[in-house]
Structures are given as structure tokens and as C-alpha cells.
Amino acid sequence: MRKAMKEKKDREAVYTITGVVVHGRGIGKHVGTPTANLQMEGHDIALETGVYVSKVFLNCHTYYAITHIGTRPTLDNDKNISIETHILDFDNDIYGCAVTVCLYEKLREVRKFDDLSALMEQVQEDRFLARKYWGLDQTNCALYMDVKRRCAMLGGQEIYLSVNEFGVLYLLYAFPQTTFTKEEIYQKIWREPANDHLHAVENTIFQIRKKLKPYAKEHEYIKTVIGYGYRFYPAQ
Missing domain, CATH: 1.10.10.10 (Winged helix-like DNA-binding domain superfamily/Winged helix DNA-binding domain)
Structure with missing residues (x-):
């Protein structure tokens, strides 16, 4: 079991994103699930939308996370693609910080939920699955x-x-x-x-x-x- 866990934690990322954390609408923080909104730097390759298990590298530290890439159909009609990462067990102010986000397994597609409560329920499930993926306590x-x-x-x-x-x-x-x-x-x-x-x-x-x-x-x-x-x- 330890070997399997180590192999999973050593798995290579399918894509790596670098950028700076910028201000968003603050909805995630308001409902208890803060996200880091990433402004990408010089990426020409179109990312496949979805919600991913991810890792965040920030100030020489590594954090486990889930990352949403796509529109936000439950919250607004904005067609622009955004990159939002929720870092597990983390709520520090990192606006303006340069970060690297590594994407691993895709958990699900982006979809519209009936209301904010239903979206929150799914986010909690995403967090649970991310912890399970990394073998976290x-x-x-x-x-x-x-x-x-x-x-x-x-x-x-x-x-x-x-x-x-x-x-x-x-x-x-x-x-x-x-x-x-x-x-x-x-x-x-x-x-x-x-x-x-x-x-x-x-x-x-x-x-x-x-x-x-x-x-x-x-x-x-x-x-x-x-x-x-x-x-x-x-x-x-």
C-alpha cells in the first residue's frame, strides 16, 4: 500500500500552468471555499476544460489542490475561460504571488448546477476525491x-x-x-x-x-x- 501511494504521489502531471494570482469575485471565499484565480503567462496551448486533481507550488512549498478550468455557468454567463484553484487546508492571502499549478487526473467536466448549494455540494465531493487520490488523511x-x-x-x-x-x-x-x-x-x-x-x-x-x-x-x-x-x- 505504501508503494502504491508513493507511485501515485510521484505521478507526472499532464499539464503545468504558471501565472500570478489575481482578484476574482470572492464568491468562493464567501461560501467557505476560497480559490486562487490564476492569470496565465504566455501559454498558447488551449487547455481542456474540466475539474482536475492538482498540485500548487508556491514560495518553495507544495500544496494539494483541485483546479477548475472553464466557464462558471452556475454563477454567471461569462464565456471567458478562467483558471481557479482551491488549495486544500489553506486560506492565506496570496494575491500577486507567482504560482505553478500542475494538473493530474481529471475528476469531471464543467457543468451548470441548479443553485449555489448544489455547486457547493459538488465541490465538497471534489475535495474528498482529491484527498483520496493523494492518499491524504x-x-x-x-x-x-x-x-x-x-x-x-x-x-x-x-x-x-x-x-x-x-x-x-x-x-x-x-x-x-x-x-x-x-x-x-x-x-x-x-x-x-x-x-x-x-x-x-x-x-x-x-x-x-x-x-x-x-x-x-x-x-x-x-x-x-x-x-x-x-x-x-x-x-x-
Whole structure:
């Protein structure tokens, strides 16, 4: 197994890109998945669009990543091809830095998703597959939510949630920059006026935290904003 892992990590890249990290629209960072937007330098060969397992070489360090090459049909109608790389377990400011991105296996084609939440779900799956490709420890992986099976993955473990627990956690997870009041959570998940039922939200949050705690390595995924409500806090 060690030999197979070494052979995979020594695999040659199918293409190498060099360029400078420039400012994008900031949507990735807003939803908890920051990307480095690359401005290419002197490449005449047209790259095949898609989402790739990749490596990033930056300031004498190597990082594992996933790279999107193509348009962004879920977010806008811009037909220009962009190169965006999400570096795993990395959230430093690298604007203006020169980087080299090596592309390895193609994970999937670029496609349009129904909404931003569906796109986020796919990005989490891409991250999971990239870690698996490189043989990385999944125990340090960020929380991944499987919408089809309605469960969460954390620390390599499946965490089964009730219907309302999944709904509440996914609502917070999908909008990590938003703080939701108890009333908002109740109305969105229970689909009725909150009235005097806010204890249901409090109990659901308590149960979610209890189920995540054994695998969260002391990280608190749901933060209480005193005097207001709750928000999701992604692991770095």
C-alpha cells in the first residue's frame, strides 16, 4: 500500500500552468471555499476544460489542490475561460504571488448546477476525491454533507442525522458567512411560523453538536452569536 501511494504521489502531471494570482469575485471565499484565480503567462496551448486533481507550488512549498478550468455557468454567463484553484487546508492571502499549478487526473467536466448549494455540494465531493487520490488523511478533512444520503462525513466517519438536524446543519453549512436567527431557522426548516417553538431549534443545535463532537477534534462547527442566533464556522 505504501508503494502504491508513493507511485501515485510521484505521478507526472499532464499539464503545468504558471501565472500570478489575481482578484476574482470572492464568491468562493464567501461560501467557505476560497480559490486562487490564476492569470496565465504566455501559454498558447488551449487547455481542456474540466475539474482536475492538482498540485500548487508556491514560495518553495507544495500544496494539494483541485483546479477548475472553464466557464462558471452556475454563477454567471461569462464565456471567458478562467483558471481557479482551491488549495486544500489553506486560506492565506496570496494575491500577486507567482504560482505553478500542475494538473493530474481529471475528476469531471464543467457543468451548470441548479443553485449555489448544489455547486457547493459538488465541490465538497471534489475535495474528498482529491484527498483520496493523494492518499491524504481524511480525518483532517472539512465537514462534507451528502445530500442524497442526508448524512454528514467528518473524520472519515458517517454521521447520521434526523431530517430536521440535517436541514438545520445544511442551512448553516451552505451559507457560512450568514448568521441565522432562531426564528429564521425554524421557519425555513419546519416551514411554519416560529411562535413559541424556538426550543426546537435550540434542541436540534444541541443534538447536532453532540453528534459532531467525537470527530471534530475540538473544532466547533456551529457558533452561537450571542443575542442573535447561529452561524457555521468551517474548519481550516
